[in-house]
Amino acid sequence: MKPVLLETSKGLVEFRYEGQGPVILLLKGGHCSRDTDLSHQSLIHEGYKLLTVSRPGYDKTDIKTGKTPEDFADTLIEILDHLAIPSVQVIAVSAAGPSGLALAFYYPERVTSLILEAALVTPWEVRFKRKGKLLFGTAGTLVWKGLRGLLKVHPDFVMKMMLKELTTEDPEKLLKQLSNQDRKFVYEMLATSHSGKGFSTDLDHQPIDLSKLTVPVLGMYAKKDGSVHYSNAILLQSLIPHSEVYEVPADSHLIWIGEHANAVWRKRLDFLQEHTKAAAEKQTVENR
Structure with a gap:
């Protein structure tokens, strides 16, 4: 729909x-x-x-x-x-x-x-808020455009970079453990992501x-x-x-x-x- x-x-x-x-x-x-x-x-x-x-x-x-x-x-x-x-x-x-x-x-x-x-x-934790404002503020659209382009060429690099922010474990080890179905999930999540003006606003909630x-x-x-x-x-x-x-x-x-x-x-x-x-x-x- x-x-x-x-x-x-x-x-x-x-x-x-x-x-x-x-x-x-x-x-x-x-x-x-x-x-x-x-x-x-x-x-x-x-x-x-x-x-x-x-x-x-x-x-x-x-x-x-x-x-x-x-x-x-x-x-x-x-x-x-x-x-x-x-x-x-x-x-x-x-x-x-x-x-x-x-x-x-x-x-x-x-x-x-x-x-x-x-x-x-x-x-939000201060460290996430500071980093989020820097990466996904006014430059957010360009950052995501670059990440999506890099994802097509070096998917493992981008997925590992993302997992580093989302886990307390070793991101490289975690990436290797992902099933094909889970890798597809992570790839599609990244491929459809963007921030617009939304994420920088989220950080102040x-x-x-x-x-x-x-x-x-x-x-x-x-x-x-x-x-x-x-x-x-x-x-x-x-x-x-x-x-x-x-x-x-x-x-x-x-x-x-x-x-x-x-x-x-x-x-x-x-x-x-x-x-x-x-x-x-x-x-x-x-x-x-």
Whole structure:
């Protein structure tokens, strides 16, 4: 399905809305474009309708639609209202964590559940913020253009360079251990990535007060993640008693690949199905 552009009160937002069934709102992570798929597209085949909204600065979504997670939460509600969607389950990936949290915090009546996949719930580490501003600020487009060109010629070099930022393990050793399918995943992720104005804006996002979150939350994190530290999972669990943290035995930030990828898929799907059922039962009671 081709992307749709919606004129909101703050500017244009790009989204795709496809499938049949209960609605899942997908907020992709940093550098992810409309073409980047970290396995979530397959949820359509599990009986869900997937609403994928490009975050501010990514694809054709105006940066002014949400320079802060709180502002973007308001924009997301405009989209839900436009599509006549009363409530959604939300998946927030990596740098989209603050946006997913803000939506669940300010509009809990519109969020049935929230899944945080290797997602930030704390401010960015200073070292990542400094490096991110330098590489993906005004020069971001040129950096990604160069990386994609180099990827075609020296894919192993680019993949190893990327893995160095995403794992606490030896990136060269990790690259050699990747299956052909996982190598394809990493290659396509890099080939479809770009920053636009989005990532530099992501770096300034501040997450909300987790202790006041009321919606059901599942967090999936890896201890060997070199990008989103496992302290995010610990903080999530300590401040939200009703949350669930699933420790993914992955070797990097990329919890969607490796021999444990099926377990991540199953955990996500079980959580979605559980809260789809709970929402349906609640609606039945309210209609009586």
